[in-house]
Amino acid sequence: MGQIGLKELLLLALIVLVLFGAKRLPDLARSLGKSARILKSETSAMKSEGKQSQADAGTAQPEETPAPRTIQAAPGDVTSARPVDEPKPTSQQQG
Numbered sequence: 001m002g003q004i005g006l007k008e009l010l011l012l013a014l015i016v017l018v019l020f021g022a023k024r025l026p027d028l029a030r031s032l033g034k035s036a037r038i039l040k041s042e043t044s045a046m047k048s049e050g051k052q053s054q055a056d057a058g059t060a061q062p063e064e065t066p067a068p069r070t071i072q073a074a075p076g077d078v079t080s081a082r083p084v085d086e087p088k089p090t091s092q093q094q095g
Contacts, residue, residue: 020028 017025
């Protein structure tokens with residue numbers, strides 16, 4: 001008991017096939033793979049940021065201003081790119 005055999009795996013595959021259909025299974029597997037890749041890249045980015053912040057804690061460096069963000073009409077279309085007008089933070093609160 002507790003062992004999954006070939007019969008159980010085939011039965012499980014048949015149930016999944018009936019529930020989702022043959023047409024949706026490749027899309028389902030593709031989206032699951034994308035999610036796993038995104039999760040992996042985000043975790044590695046968080047780890048590298050943590051290591052970098054620990055290394056930077058000893059040395060004080062001035063903050064760099066980020067490059068202005070742009071809106072593009074289509075991916076790879078640089079001719080119609082324009083800067084983004086982001087709201088400026090104010091020191092007074094309204095209310």
